[in-house]
Amino acid sequence: MIPSARDPRSRSVRLWLAAAFALCCFPIVARTAHPLGEQLFLPVTPLDRTDGNRARQWVFLESCRPYFPSASSLTVLAQDPDTAMSLYMMSIGAFPYSLPLPSSYYGLLTPEEGRKAEFVLAYRRPPPADWPLRLVANVEDGAIYARVAAP
């Protein structure tokens, strides 16, 4: 049976197909609205186009990776508690063989935990002056320090 174009049953199917087509076009159109240069660059992090701030934090963690042994403890410092928490959470996944220790946790300062870490990853801020540390390397958006044993 060849359905007539005016057959309401055929019209319904066509309507649903048109609706599906409209929905499938939306993300493509939304994507092409971005500048071509932005669309062509390959992402460096999984979050490049979803969360720019966290993408930078991810890059920072990755750039610290070569400067400490994988099986060491570390803490991440940042200017504000939200960023510190975000970096701490990401560091667990980024460094699965390390032991990240929080210097703040959901806004609650826990410097006694952070001070135990062998390495300090300082994101856009210097570490506290009274922490016995030596600079290991400057990286993008921060620096990495190693704890110095007390004399």
Added chain:
Amino acid sequence: MTGVTWLAAFVFLPAVGAPLLAHPAFDRFPLASRVVLAAGAGAAFVSFAMTLLALADVRWGVAIVTTVAALLAWGSRAFLRGEAQTAPPEPVRQDMAQRFAAAVASIAVLAALAATLGGAATSVDLVFFWGAKAQQFAAARGVDTEFLRDAANQYMHPYYPPLVANLFAFATMAAGRFVWTCAALTFPLGLGALAVGLPGVLRGMVPARAAAATSALIVATLACIGSQADVAGNADMPLLLFETLAMALLLRPDSGNASGDLLAGILFAAAASAKVEGLPFVLAATALALVLRGGPPAERGKAALRLLAPTALSLCAWFAFGASRQLFYEYSEYGRFFDIHAEHGPRIAAEILRALASTGRGLPYLIPLLCLIGAGRLGRMAALPLGTAAALAGFLVFTYLHLADDPAQWISWSAARIFAPIPVLFTLAVACSRRARAAPEPGPREA
């Protein structure tokens, strides 16, 4: 190469579910749908096997997990004793509408793939906890209780249903390391599975043309929501895959038999093991299906058992693990059950609407709703997806009401994702309309 192996672990899931889906009672599904249904069942069996092994303190390994999962799949055939072989579906000639529907679904999957590869759909939850949990579990060769018990890892939600962490850990063990991009690719992979498998499942209730059109609408809806609400690499796509397939199975006229119920029950177990909100979905859908089917109480009792037993077993194993390790005893962090803040009601409603409206300009929620309104008279079975949608929406609002503080921020980053099953259920209700059922069937395939 590691990435290929990581993803291959997911492509391997149909083989795990195959001992069950190879039963002749499932001959009624087209091959593509059968493979996808086997993958869904395989995911449920792999996760359940990993939970059982963790409970028994047996170290995970790819071989032992696969063997136990395949044995569970084989053993579940015992519930199909006496089930007759079913006839394969009539082959139909693909007409223009079906080809167009397939093209639309393919474009939607490719758009989701492009967004994921471009780093434009990745869920923050992947880098915050799904990835970390999977790596720890894979390294520990089990559910790492020391890691979950650590007060500094409280945000890892130790009680959270285990399926996604288990499957990601399984793939990590197979590949030798966790691959972030591949974890994100589970979004287009799940969407692709839905695009391939759903039309054949829906064909049991509507003609091929309507099945193809409604499937394309569901896939396009989820591609749009997923790309806009950043679900790549989190538990939302697996949940949506299991829920959609299970609901489509229940809507088929042949759903009342043992094989249909058992398969839907296994997919329900996968959904309830994927996310907390999978459980209310399962309970609502089962209750409504049993009411709508009618029949003698003994029959309904048997059907309830087949639909709910897999979920009960999966969650009992998980909570037995938590309780035996004194890790968790319930779904926590949501406050006491009746300790709600009704004063937030109007704000919650406004924030939910705002969140949905800002996702694809609200189109992925609005368009299926308009299709539903325009579908004309709905069949009786439409009460199943619509009632489930109402129950799920009620549960989600009820959950938001538990927050003592302003829930706006929580809603802004969660509502678009967790309300995603609602437009899918609207579209499945459209498939229950008389117009869908009476859609002209293409002619038989020519020899």
